[in-house]
Amino acid sequence: MDCDECVVQHTGACHDRVVIHVVGREIRSGSCHDVEMAVEWHELETIGLAAGLDAVGVAGAEPFLETLGDLEARKAAGLHGGIQFTYRNPRRSTDPSVTMTGARSLVVGALDYTRPAPDRPSGEPVGRVASYSWEDYYAELRTALDKVAEALRGHGHRARVVADQNNLVDRAVAHRAGLGWWGKSSNILIPGVGSMVVLGAVLTDAEITGGRAEPVADRCGTCTRCIAACPTGAIVAPGVVDARRCLAWLLQLDGDFPVEFRAALGDRIYGCDDCQDACPPNQVRQRSPLRPATAEAWVPIIEMLTVDDDSLMERYGRWYIPRRDPDIIRRNALVVLANIGDRRDPATEAVLRSALVHRSEMLRSHAAWAARQLGLSHLAGSVTT
Ligand code: B12
């Protein structure tokens, strides 16, 4: 379809936009000049904040070349530790136009998940869940970004929400949009909010007027608390995490949990907050969180090792679990039990006995390690660790 008013025959972007807009808005005339081309930033910002986002920003959708270089260099150096996600296809993850042809802008949203930490339940071994997983904050984030996307579509543009997926480097987008700075922990910190935010974006072919901000300058200064606080020394240089040592990744790794990091895991059953808990800007927020506390901060380890696959996945299925294999959750639970269990507790002994004869060789060997750690070597017998 051609535009009635343009002097030249339509090719390229103008032609594409006319077709899209005519379809999207049912414009009767064939003129691209009927179409509202640019969208005002203020409108999108108002919608995003009203939908519950704690910060919104806008950035151009040009490729993230520095991050492409970092992904490739870290992958080549092995620092990705086998992670796929954005490392599987770095070019796709760093070039928004691969996900949406003609992408021009990115509207970035951050949702603050700082909540007061619920007390650890007493009386039974419990695993600690990292605060970004106490609730499904990504669902909340996507719902809010959907509102922004709807508004863009209402203006006749294409819009697609991308949050914590493999096709966009979320931190780089937030950094370009001037939402925050890159901390030495490698997390993005938003001034006045901190790093305990989940990040996502709306990709759109719309031109957005206004709202562009300069990147936020570094505010870490001489602080190095996150580096010192990491239990495994995974922050190998400012802003660089070696995933092979990061507990958050090791909990998501397929296969055996590396023996050398099992003790350092402590009671963590999903994710790790140490580098963020140590961070002074986060502590300010943690002392006066804006939202009430919720439930899923602690999970019962014995129960995890007792219930069937369906019950386990029903309760923890929203976690990232390799191959959706419930035995990975049990594997992690056995390492936690080894670290915090009470050898005199009959329930602990019972779950170890049962795991030692499990059909999974991985679980048998983790159970043997746990038994030995707890001083119950006699249970392990000849099962190898
Ligand atoms: C892979 C991944 C992981 C991996 C690897 C983490 C990593 N640092 O790469 C693992 C599983 C370990 C992980 C853990 C966590 N993750 Co994660 N993860 C991702 C994922 C899927 C991709 C990240 C990526 O591409 N990294 C690539 C590398 C190259 O980027 P980078 O690490 O940010 O490196 C930058 C800096 O080094 C900076 N840089 C370069 N030179 C220098 C020099 C200096 C001095 C400094 C300071 C910086 C700097 O440039 C690099 C980018 O070009 C994103 C989601 C997404 N699609 O983007 C979420 C994401 C990054 N994770 C997130 C979260 C919440 C976490 C955890 C806090 C969860 C938890 N509590 O357990 C931890 C934090 C661990 C940590 N310290 O990073 C959030 C981060 C929010 C934020 N405020 O930054 C994201 C954005 C998910 C989301 N959409 O909300 N994660």
Ligand code: SF4
């Ligand atoms: S998430 Fe935990 S293990 Fe990973 S870098 Fe931070 S403190 Fe270290």
Ligand code: SF4
């Ligand atoms: S702990 Fe200090 S160095 Fe690390 S991210 Fe926070 S402010 Fe920056």
